[in-house]
Amino acid sequence: MKNRAAYMTGLNKMEIREIEVPVAKEKQVIVKLEYVGICGSDVHYFENGRIGDFIVNGDFILGHECAGTVVEIGPGVENLKVGDKVALEPGITCGHCEYCKSGRYNLCPDVEFLATPPYHGCLMNYIAFPENMAFKLPDTITTKEGALIEPLAVGMHAANQGNVKLGDSVAILGSGTIGLVTLLACKAFGATDITVVDVIPKRLEYAKKLGAAAVINAAETDALAEIHRLTDKKGVDIVIETAGSAKTVAQTPYAVKNGGRIVLVGMAPQDIIEYNFAKIMAKEAEIKSVFRYRNIYPQAIKAVSKGIIDISGIVTHEFAFDDVAKAFDFVIHNKQDVVKAVIKMD
Ligand SMILES: NC(=O)c1ccc[n+]([C@@H]2O[C@H](COP(=O)([O-])OP(=O)(O)OC[C@H]3O[C@@H](n4cnc5c(N)ncnc54)[C@H](O)[C@@H]3O)[C@@H](O)[C@H]2O)c1
Ligand SMILES: [Zn+2]
Ligand SMILES: [Zn+2]
Secondary structure (H helix, E strand, O other): OOEEEEEEEEOOEEEEEEEOOOOOOOOEEEEEEEEEEEOHHHHHHHHHOEEOOEEOOOOEEOOOEEEEEEEEEOOOOOOOOOOOEEEEOOEEOOOOOHHHHOOOHHHOOOOEEOOEOOEOOOOEOEEEEEHHHEEEOOOOOOHHHHHOHHHHHHHHHHHHHOOOOOOOEEEEEOOOHHHHHHHHHHHHOOOOEEEEEEOOHHHHHHHHHOOOOEEEEOOOOOHHHHHHHHOOOOOEEEEEEOOOOHHHHHHHHHHEEEEEEEEEOOOOOOOOOOOOHHHHHHHOOEEEEOOOOOOOHHHHHHHHHOOOOOHHHHEEEEEEHHHHHHHHHHHHHOOOOOOEEEEEOO
16 A cells, blocks of 8 residues: 655645555544545645645645545444545544534634644545544445535535525525535525626536526626616525625625625635625624534535535546646636536545
């Protein structure tokens, strides 16, 4: 058995190196990874070396969207066996703090999240991982789809936070990976009128293909005026911001209807944003936010394996592990074309 990992060795520099094959400790499994998705955050670390207070220090392994096959089980493992296909939920939490104990483990201050410094990611052949964060995939779901459970979980958490339900109207601002998985989640939750806004026509085409009832190109049309037109001036039940821009965050109070809900998912580059709270008050609108996800993997895996959510539709590019450096370069230079690129591990 040989293990190799892709190290980011500096800004826009990556090389594959041989590393030790991990040993399964108590309640851990060794997973041979088969697919790893490239996330916007991986690209951001690769280009900038940091996201907010998380700073890459030294050689660093990216990647946190992954799935593969169990090849070894450690002592005390009860629910997985060699040969099981699994998707890994990348945040390992303490299990003891008030957030973990109340089920909101995504808020655990001691979380060790793959590819969030100082914790390495999973762009490697073999990884040791806690059994309780490795979710078994049924036969009806591939490990490629398994790797996409991670971004899908963000979209499902957004739909949960917005309490999206049957018959709701939803406006999703931004049609990148997160906007699209949010669209898939809202559709699965029963929203009937989903409008997706972006400034890149190609991305809006994907939104249309994945089930948006309407799309708005904000580079050509006044998005708010169009949302008002589509909703008889009322606004939508739920607005979900996934573009991560100050402009779209500031649009949310105008797009939501009286008593509606706003869900903030995108991370704008600036911390402080001018925002119309008077509108929020007058509409008695609710503002919710999203930090990753919690308790969603089992539900997401079921939805994909039963064909309720077709997640494979978001993959636009696939690269071999040996070409991982090329893959990052390609993603960086073709941002308009790439929605989700995945690395096929070998
Ligand atoms: N809260 C969380 O836990 C969480 C998790 C994952 C990602 N994120 C954040 O979600 C955001 C989206 O991630 P992504 O991977 O989809 O990024 P992305 O860059 O692929 O998508 C953003 C989209 O917004 C569009 N956009 C830009 N300006 C716009 C405007 N004025 N109106 C409409 N659309 C506009 C872009 O064209 C792009 O398609 C990022 O900010 C990311 O950091 C948050
Ligand atoms: Zn991600
Ligand atoms: Zn905790």
